[in-house]
Amino acid sequence: MNILVCGGAGYIGSHVVRQLQKKGYEVLVLDNLINGHLSAVDGVPFVKADITDKQALQEVFSRNSIDAVMHFAAFSIVGESMSKPGLYYRNNVLGTLNLLEAMRENKVSKLIFSSTAAVYGEPEEIPICEEHRTKPTNPYGATKLAVEEMLNWFNHAYGLNYVSLRYFNAAGADESGDIGEDHNPETHLIPLVLKTALGVLPEIKIFGTDYPTPDGTCLRDYIHVNDLADAHIMGLQSLSGGGQSTIFNLGNGNGFSVKEIIETARKVTGKPIQAVETDRRTGDPAVLVASSEKIKQELGWQPRYGDIEQIISSAWRWHQRNFN
Ligand SMILES: NC(=O)c1ccc[n+]([C@@H]2O[C@H](COP(=O)([O-])OP(=O)(O)OC[C@H]3O[C@@H](n4cnc5c(N)ncnc54)[C@H](O)[C@@H]3O)[C@@H](O)[C@H]2O)c1
Numbered sequence: 503m504n505i506l507v508c509g510g511a512g513y514i515g516s517h518v519v520r521q522l523q524k525k526g527y528e529v530l531v532l533d534n535l536i537n538g539h540l541s542a543v544d545g546v547p548f549v550k551a552d553i554t555d556k557q558a559l560q561e562v563f564s565r566n567s568i569d570a571v572m573h574f575a576a577f578s579i580v581g582e583s584m585s586k587p588g589l590y591y592r593n594n595v596l597g598t599l600n601l602l603e604a605m606r607e608n609k610v611s612k613l614i615f616s617s618t619a620a621v622y623g624e625p626e627e628i629p630i631c632e633e634h635r636t637k638p639t640n641p642y643g644a645t646k647l648a649v650e651e652m653l654n655w656f657n658h659a660y661g662l663n664y665v666s667l668r669y670f671n672a673a674g675a676d677e678s679g680d681i682g683e684d685h686n687p688e689t690h691l692i693p694l695v696l697k698t699a700l701g702v703l704p705e706i707k708i709f710g711t712d713y714p715t716p717d718g719t720c721l722r723d724y725i726h727v728n729d730l731a732d733a734h735i736m737g738l739q740s741l742s743g744g745g746q747s748t749i750f751n752l753g754n755g756n757g758f759s760v761k762e763i764i765e766t767a768r769k770v771t772g773k774p775i776q777a778v779e780t781d782r783r784t785g786d787p788a789v790l791v792a793s794s795e796k797i798k799q800e801l802g803w804q805p806r807y808g809d810i811e812q813i814i815s816s817a818w819r820w821h822q823r824n825f826n
């Protein structure tokens with residue numbers, strides 16, 4: 503099977519590309535490299551293109567035989583989306599509309615889409631299951647929800663089959679240690695903590711210590727990037743076997759506080775890791791923990807990296823190699 507991976511040079515996409523190749527899939531990566539790294543997909547067939555460019559997409563589809571698409575290409579910084587919503591709607595919604603139209607015109611009917619826990623907004627119940635009401639509190643989450651709605655209507659009208667995966671906090675790195683999380687700017691907790699351990703950053707800021715949680719800091723559900731990769735491949739296998747279009751949450755089902763993450767990183771790295779308590783970052787829900795029962799029941803997915811120490815250790819291996 504030939505898989506087009508949009509945004510495949512990014513953090514999660516590059517890990518999924520690895521796993522797809524290991525399983526014998528033919529992969530073509532499409533990325534405009536705005537936030538991705540060519541080195542993360544070394545030796546993989548690659549086309550530099552932008553999904554907001556309809557003509558470029560059309561050329562990719564007409565020149566290549568594509569059986570299915572995995573779609574990671576998006577902007578995903580919550581704070582930036584608050585100040586630049588237009589940028590997010592253009593890239594995430596218009597870009598995806600172009601992709602869906604190119605798929606339809608070229609009779610490609612299988613899509614795995616990167617959605618997010620941000621579609622839920624402030625949760626009413628923990629753990630969050632897929633039926634939880636969706637009410638994004640920022641434009642980033644709103645663009646992902648808009649795409650999910652578009653997918654539903656394209657499914658009804660044109661038979662586009664999709665699996666939308668709502669990831670909670672992606673973390674960790676491939677065991678090989680040669681690909682990992684490399685965002686610029688970096689906003690995610692674990693890489694910032696590890697950069698502090700390496701002395702690249704002087705300290706890690708703890709955003710808020712007055713949340714209604716046991717230690718006052720936010721709880722998040724961290725999921726290893728290769729467990730996400732497994733879910734993508736299972737989603738693809740399901741669609742290939744005639745499975746229904748659907749939405750799945752992806753998390754480990756355990757919440758770790760910001761302080762617990764820093765403490766675990768101290769243990770893993772053996773470094774003191776200077777932390778300072780600061781004000782809340784706007785828009786952060788206190789607790790985000792997933793129920794992933796649906797994908798476990800329906801596709802038999804099971805996380806291989808259930809242990810937070812294991813997740814942070816894998817990220818540490820990559821950070822030591824790349825930021826030392
Ligand atoms: N990292 C997380 O914790 C997390 C959580 C939930 C959802 N997601 C979603 O998963 C996906 C991947 O996230 P990531 O952390 O790997 O991000 P990333 O920025 O590392 O990867 C996205 C890739 O898409 C490319 N891209 C962006 N806009 C493009 C465009 N218009 N045309 C072509 N390529 C484009 C970028 O260059 C980059 O390589 C995103 O859709 C994100 O919203 C991520």
Ligand SMILES: O=c1ccn([C@@H]2O[C@H](COP(=O)(O)OP(=O)(O)O[C@H]3O[C@H](CO)[C@@H](O)[C@H](O)[C@H]3O)[C@@H](O)[C@H]2O)c(=O)[nH]1
Nearest residue numbers: 618619620670671689690691694707708709720760786790
């Ligand atoms: O320097 C930092 C960075 C983060 N945090 C806190 O650490 C937690 C995790 O933050 P971060 O790693 O930025 O992830 P989230 O804001 O939880 O968002 C991620 O996880 C969400 C799902 O849970 C996805 O929707 C988003 O796309 C993805 O970026 C939050 O409580 C932050 O306030 C700090 O205290 N200090």
